[in-house]
Amino acid sequence: MKFKSEIHQSFSTASAARLSGLSPRQLDHWDRQGFLRPSLEQAKGYGSSRRYSFSDIVRLRVAARLRASGVGLPRIRRCVEALARLDEGGGGDLARARLLVIGNRVLWAQSDQEVVDLLKGGQLVLVFSLEDAVAQASGAVARLSEESEKATPEKQGGSRTRVL
DSSP states (O other): OOOOOTOEEOOHHHHHHHHHTHHHHHHHHHHTSSSSOSSSSSSOOOOOOBBHHHHHHHHHHHHHHHHHTTOOHHHHHHHHHHHHHHHHGGGGGGOEEEEEETEEEEESSSSSEEEEGGGGGGGGEEEHHHHHHHHHHHHHHHHHHHHHHHHHHOOSOOOOOOOO
């Protein structure tokens, strides 16, 4: 994996804040609210330190980006929960996925064929390419034309009818 050394590191609150673009105070608040908690070491009282994983940093950056895009915290919370469900066990390849923010909708596209609406309980939205439909229709028309030409004997000097 490309980021192997970064994935195994742990990050302090100050480093996590710097890497995510959020303030240490924001990280503290989100941790206390149970919104985005550090997965390696949680605070155990005043003055104790938190340790964030690389995965935590990615989630924090996504949350910060959604927040900067105008997505409210309740929606961000639902997105984070849905992403956690979709990537249970950490086996999903989040680096290849895409988040699409469209108005007040947040969609997760893991492939060109499927998109998941994170704010609608993970509702699947199917996506298909019109290019494929055009190519398939063109092939079907060409086959129909060939069949029509074979079935219609040509008249000498007459016009030939072609089905499109």
